[in-house]
Amino acid sequence: MLVTINGKIHNFKTSLSLEALLKEFGIDHSKVAIERNLEIVPKSTYDQIIINDGDKLEIVYFIGGGALS
Amino acid sequence: MIDDDPLFVAGRQFRSRLLVGTGKYKDFSEMAVAIKASGAQIVTVAIRRINLTDPTKPMLVDYISPKDYIFLPNTAGCFTVDDAVRTLRLAREIGGWNLVKLEVLGDQKSLYPNMIETLKAAEILIEDEFQVMVYCTDDPVFAKKLENLGCCAIMPLGAPIGSGLGIQNYMNIRLIVEQAKVPVLIDAGVGTASDATIAMELGCDGVLMNTAIAQAKNPIVMANAMRLSVEAGRLAYLGGRIPKKFYTNPSSPVTGLISE
Numbered sequence: 637m638l639v640t641i642n643g644k645i646h647n648f649k650t651s652l653s654l655e656a657l658l659k660e661f662g663i664d665h666s667k668v669a670i671e672r673n674l675e676i677v678p679k680s681t682y683d684q685i686i687i688n689d690g691d692k693l694e695i696v697y698f699i700g701g702g703a704l705s
Numbered sequence: 706m707i708d709d710d711p712l713f714v715a716g717r718q719f720r721s722r723l724l725v726g727t728g729k730y731k732d733f734s735e736m737a738v739a740i741k742a743s744g745a746q747i748v749t750v751a752i753r754r755i756n757l758t759d760p761t762k763p764m765l766v767d768y769i770s771p772k773d774y775i776f777l778p779n780t781a782g783c784f785t786v787d788d789a790v791r792t793l794r795l796a797r798e799i800g801g802w803n804l805v806k807l808e809v810l811g812d813q814k815s816l817y818p819n820m821i822e823t824l825k826a827a828e829i830l831i832e833d834e835f836q837v838m839v840y841c842t843d844d845p846v847f848a849k850k851l852e853n854l855g856c857c858a859i860m861p862l863g864a865p866i867g868s869g870l871g872i873q874n875y876m877n878i879r880l881i882v883e884q885a886k887v888p889v890l891i892d893a894g895v896g897t898a899s900d901a902t903i904a905m906e907l908g909c910d911g912v913l914m915n916t917a918i919a920q921a922k923n924p925i926v927m928a929n930a931m932r933l934s935v936e937a938g939r940l941a942y943l944g945g946r947i948p949k950k951f952y953t954n955p956s957s958p959v960t961g962l963i964s965e
Contacts, residue, residue, distance in 0.1 A: 641757060698778070700728040700736060700751065
């Protein structure tokens with residue numbers, strides 16, 4: 637199953653929830669937001685949303701920034 | 706700061722009229738100390754893809770907490786309506802922030818805002834119940850259009866982002882201040898403390914800066930200077946400066962001189 641995460645293709649053997657995906661990468665879900673196929677995924681549904689082959693995910697977090705890009 | 710002179714933005718009340726960015730510091734520790742020294746209560750933050758290969762490395766939120774500061778997600782680096790709106794929707798999902806800073810840039814070299822796209826993005830975001838503080842050009846007509854759309858703060862540039870040129874547009878800033886019924890904050894262009902004071906003396910409600918502190922030789926000392934300069938400028942504005950005159954007006958009595 638091929639899934640694009642932050643612009644890079646990842647291969648997963650089995651289907652998994654967003655919650656499980658974050659766990660696999662060691663990401664604290666309270667610090668990120670996820671967009672799946674251009675739609676925001678509510679945090680409360682991470683354990684119910686199962687990622688599919690061909691999904692495009694964006695996982696973002698806050699970094700230092702201000703008046704400069 | 707005088708106690709009974711808070712800044713009101715989108716129904717929220719702030720003691721400090723200085724807003725600061727969190728980018729371009731040497732490291733997170735220096736950033737945290739400098740921001741504390743600035744007295745700022747609102748800090749801008751950017752939204753970027755997480756590094757999947759090393760997600761455990763230190764994060765901004767490990768050094769400054771959303772419990773201590775109002776995080777103001779911004780769209781720095783966005784050049785299209787779509788990117789700006791997507792970015793702020795993601796930011797809202799991270800922690801539920803509705804108060805955001807919108808900027809839609811139009812030119813790589815000057816990072817000058819694209820006002821047509823900024824207006825479109827502001828409309829979409831306000832419809833989606835965001836409270837939008839908006840980075841804009843110093844054109845009073847566009848500033849008014851943004852205010853009429855429902856933006857909660859108008860943030861014109863004093864000079865290009867990161868240029869440190871100071872306030873280059875006294876007349877335009879003053880025109881925007883005089884017409885606005887929402888707070889006007891200078892966003893971009895400040896180089897040193899006196900620039901921030903001038904912005905406040907012009908009647909701006911606040912100043913947002915990042916580079917002038919983060920890239921100073923000693924950011925912590927400069928953060929202190931900026932805090933004081935914003936306060937000084939605000940007090941001078943409230944105090945009401947004397948009019949400028951072409952001729953002298955002695956400060957000592959002109960009668961009772963020994964030569965009389």
